[in-house]
Amino acid sequence: xxxxxxxxxxxxxxxxxxxxxxxxxxxxxxxxxxxxxxxxxxxxxxxxxxxxxxxxxxxxxxxxxxxxxxxxxxxxxxxxxxxxxxxxxxxxxxxxxxxxxxxxxxxxxxxxxxxxxxxxxxxxxxxxxxxxxxxxxxxxxxxxxxxxxxxxxxxxxxxxxxxxxxxxxxxxxxxxxxxxxxxxxxxxxxxxxxxxxxxxxxxxxxxxxxxxxxxxxxxxxxxxxxxxxxxxxxxxxxxxxxxxxxxxxxxxxxxxxxxxxxxxxxxxxxxxxxxxxxxxxxxxxxxxxxxxxxxxxxxxxxxxxxxxxxxxxxxxxxxxxxxxx
Numbered sequence: 001x002x003x004x005x006x007x008x009x010x011x012x013x014x015x016x017x018x019x020x021x022x023x024x025x026x027x028x029x030x031x032x033x034x035x036x037x038x039x040x041x042x043x044x045x046x047x048x049x050x051x052x053x054x055x056x057x058x059x060x061x062x063x064x065x066x067x068x069x070x071x072x073x074x075x076x077x078x079x080x081x082x083x084x085x086x087x088x089x090x091x092x093x094x095x096x097x098x099x100x101x102x103x104x105x106x107x108x109x110x111x112x113x114x115x116x117x118x119x120x121x122x123x124x125x126x127x128x129x130x131x132x133x134x135x136x137x138x139x140x141x142x143x144x145x146x147x148x149x150x151x152x153x154x155x156x157x158x159x160x161x162x163x164x165x166x167x168x169x170x171x172x173x174x175x176x177x178x179x180x181x182x183x184x185x186x187x188x189x190x191x192x193x194x195x196x197x198x199x200x201x202x203x204x205x206x207x208x209x210x211x212x213x214x215x216x217x218x219x220x221x222x223x224x225x226x227x228x229x230x231x232x233x234x235x236x237x238x239x240x241x242x243x244x245x246x247x248x249x250x251x252x253x254x255x256x257x258x259x260x261x262x263x264x265x266x267x268x269x270x271x272x273x274x275x276x277x278x279x280x281x282x283x284x285x286x287x288x289x290x291x292x293x294x295x296x297x298x299x300x301x302x303x304x305x306x307x308x309x310x311x312x313x314x315x316x317x318x319x320x321x322x323x324x325x
Contacts, residue, residue, distance in 0.1 A: 002111050002166055003041040005131045009172040011048050012129070018050045019087040019119050027053065029093075033065060034083040035072065038111045043166075045115075046078045048085065083131075085115035090211045091291035094284050099162070102134050103142040113166060120207070121295065128295075131166040138162050147280035149226075159286035204299065212292045219285040222277075229277050240271050 015032070022030040032050040036043065049068050052061050073079040083105060086093060093116045105112040118128035134142070137157050144151065172180070244267075251261040 005168045007045045029087045036082045083113035089120040091295045094287045132163040147278040148276045152279045159283045222282045
């Protein structure tokens with residue numbers, strides 16, 4: 001069982017560079033491979049490389065990955081694949097494609113993780129990097145491929161139990177830490193100190209709330225579809241019961257006339273079962289709403305803390321101005 005993910009600082013810089021460059025070029029999201037090793041309950045990520053861009057038909061994606069792994073092995077770099085990463089914007093990463101991709105990784109490589117990097121939130125000064133793994137119930141559900149309401153209820157799956165988050169620790173070498181301390185001393189206060197009190201809530205908070213509203217609208221549409229399906233099923237059951245009663249009454253009349261009863265018919269042919277709608281999309285939408293709510297709560301708490309920090313500074317500034325007058 002993986003209890004901790006340790007990422008090298010250089011790997012994180014490569015990942016951030018790849019995601020931001022792809023976003024500037026117009027790509028909605030990008031993906032890449034994570035390489036490293038497993039040490040007891042700790043997963044160490046020591047290298048990464050991006051997957052081929054969508055629409056690039058110059059080479060097969062699987063062949064590209066095998067070639068990269070072979071060349072990394074020749075250079076004596078950790079070539080064991082331990083998962084993959086994906087970019088997102090405002091916690092909108094949860095999808096059926098992600099679940100199926102992580103299922104493929106986790107069934108072939110048991111310790112693999114999915115690393116999600118939020119480019120939009122990082123652009124506002126908050127580095128958002130989270131590692132996820134599928135729970136045992138979700139693995140069973142995706143393996144069966146039956147996303148009906150009865151199967152979801154039988155496996156006791158909710159939007160909260162789709163994924164489990166693994167803590168992340170960023171590790172740098174001693175030389176890197178010394179360089180960072182040296183750069184911090186060289187950075188003047190006028191350049192690097194004022195940005196830490198920047199609230200930046202207007203655009204970010206508005207976008208996050210819009211994402212949440214869109215997800216709520218889609219979830220409401222899914223609920224309406226499910227209610228309509230329930231109404232159609234109920235109507236079919238009523239029609240089936242009426243047919244059975246009418247059939248029984250006709251047979252009774254035939255028996256009274258000393259005639260042979262009507263032969264039994266297959267009701268499933270007359271009243272074909274209505275396939276239930278998939279419950280996976282509502283689960284994904286509910287999980288997206290929960291992730292966005294947590295992001296909004298965390299973002300607002302950080303902004304609130306900055307407001308409380310700046311309050312005494314503003315009071316001191318006002319008292320100094322009044323005393324000088």
